[in-house]
Amino acid sequence: MTATKKQLTYSFYPGCSLHASGREYDISTRAVFKALNVGLKDVPDWFCCGATPAHNVDELLSLSLCAKNLSLAEAVEGDLAVACAACFSRLKTTQHHLKGDDNKRKQVEIAIAGPAPLGKPVKHILEILARDFGLAHLEEHVKKPLMGLKVACYYGCLLTRPPEVPDLDDCEDPSIMEDLLRAVGAEPVNWSHRMECCGANFTLSRPGVVLKLSGAILESARLAGADCIMVACPLCHGNLDIRQESIEEKSQTDYDTPIFYITQLVALALGVSGSKLGFESVIVDPRPLLVNKQLL
Amino acid sequence: MCLSKQTMNAGLVKKVETLSGTSVRRCFQCGKCSAGCPMSGFMEHPPNRVVRLLQLGQGERILAGRSIWYCASCETCSTRCPNKVNLAAIMDALRKLSWDTDGPSKESYVQLANRLFIENIRTYGRQYELRLGAAFNMKSGQFLKDLMLGPKLLSRGKLKMFHSKNKNLRDIEAIFSRIEEMRKKGEAL
Numbered sequence: 001m002t003a004t005k006k007q008l009t010y011s012f013y014p015g016c017s018l019h020a021s022g023r024e025y026d027i028s029t030r031a032v033f034k035a036l037n038v039g040l041k042d043v044p045d046w047f048c049c050g051a052t053p054a055h056n057v058d059e060l061l062s063l064s065l066c067a068k069n070l071s072l073a074e075a076v077e078g079d080l081a082v083a084c085a086a087c088f089s090r091l092k093t094t095q096h097h098l099k100g101d102d103n104k105r106k107q108v109e110i111a112i113a114g115p116a117p118l119g120k121p122v123k124h125i126l127e128i129l130a131r132d133f134g135l136a137h138l139e140e141h142v143k144k145p146l147m148g149l150k151v152a153c154y155y156g157c158l159l160t161r162p163p164e165v166p167d168l169d170d171c172e173d174p175s176i177m178e179d180l181l182r183a184v185g186a187e188p189v190n191w192s193h194r195m196e197c198c199g200a201n202f203t204l205s206r207p208g209v210v211l212k213l214s215g216a217i218l219e220s221a222r223l224a225g226a227d228c229i230m231v232a233c234p235l236c237h238g239n240l241d242i243r244q245e246s247i248e249e250k251s252q253t254d255y256d257t258p259i260f261y262i263t264q265l266v267a268l269a270l271g272v273s274g275s276k277l278g279f280e281s282v283i284v285d286p287r288p289l290l291v292n293k294q295l296l
Numbered sequence: 297m298c299l300s301k302q303t304m305n306a307g308l309v310k311k312v313e314t315l316s317g318t319s320v321r322r323c324f325q326c327g328k329c330s331a332g333c334p335m336s337g338f339m340e341h342p343p344n345r346v347v348r349l350l351q352l353g354q355g356e357r358i359l360a361g362r363s364i365w366y367c368a369s370c371e372t373c374s375t376r377c378p379n380k381v382n383l384a385a386i387m388d389a390l391r392k393l394s395w396d397t398d399g400p401s402k403e404s405y406v407q408l409a410n411r412l413f414i415e416n417i418r419t420y421g422r423q424y425e426l427r428l429g430a431a432f433n434m435k436s437g438q439f440l441k442d443l444m445l446g447p448k449l450l451s452r453g454k455l456k457m458f459h460s461k462n463k464n465l466r467d468i469e470a471i472f473s474r475i476e477e478m479r480k481k482g483e484a485l
Binding site: 016017019020021022023045046047048050051052053054055056057058059060061064065068101107110111112113157158161162163171172195196197199200201202204205206207209213242280281282283 | 441471
């Protein structure tokens, strides 16, 4: 089936979190691409996209930081793969705004002292796996189906909102994560908080916000009977994993809900050894659950 | 209070509309934005009232409060607005106006976190998360905040003790200074 299929290859913008607090997202993304024999090459000298703080107070700065990173990405062949939902959103927002607003584009081009290249498709790894590589093709590569693993797919905010920017899936009722999970043999659950905000970067300034919002997400996943939650964003991961103990203390409920990155679960199904996916890095240890489901 | 030219600040509304690329007059106060807002419980003016205050030229009342700093930029409001009012962009514009004038906001922690995050880009290129957390604790006077988390994250490799600066830091600095220059000359807002 794939004999005629062109070898896929991508440039990669890891983003700051993947180099520290979200290191297991980085490790597992590279493991998935390697297992599928898909090329992935880092953008040289990439730097912070500005994330939420930059656009919150200085849109021109935010657009310029992203435009410069897009210009650095031109040096590497292939569409731009992004794992972090926030970086993905900022890079795509920049392309969207600058394509539609000549005045802004001119200001950004002065700021970065060069043209703002807007032509390279920016893709979240979800769409690379589900669409470019393809679910049917992915299914063929599954060596260890994640049988019996009930997963709450958590989209959060920036993968699908606002609808005109990410162009990834339906902005209120997406299914790309669930489709991907089914392809690797897991069982997505129906639950209420797939699209709700986790409290985002208030984790630094006002952690109380995160305890409330992420607490509601953990509670909703528990009520739906999920064994674990799957995320696509390092900030969502941090809020649900690192803050889980404080949430448990506050709500007097034991959640003990492991939080996985998409790529950790996909890699596991592709037969990558569980010892190579950074499971030891997270706070809520997922290994007992995986052993229990005979996946480790 | 009577609404008149004296009590309404139309200039501020115009700046918000220019920066956000959206018109506040399109809003007919259906309230969907506030109904779906995960943060409205933390705000003194929920999102639909922010737009109403702008319609009535009362932007200063918004800037004086903490509502804009409690917006999480989740984009739910902009996604669901039946009149395509881009409320998330209005929030960005209001924050920028408050930021530029170092306005009388009641919410300093969020502003501090934003400032340190942006400074980190200028100093290092990529975020140095350990420094971000430590600087926030020092400058906000919350020396013990998340103290127990630090060693846990360090031992798991989720925080790095040392962080190397980007090689192209000079290019990054140039972006910041060119933007400052444009603003000084009045070529950009």
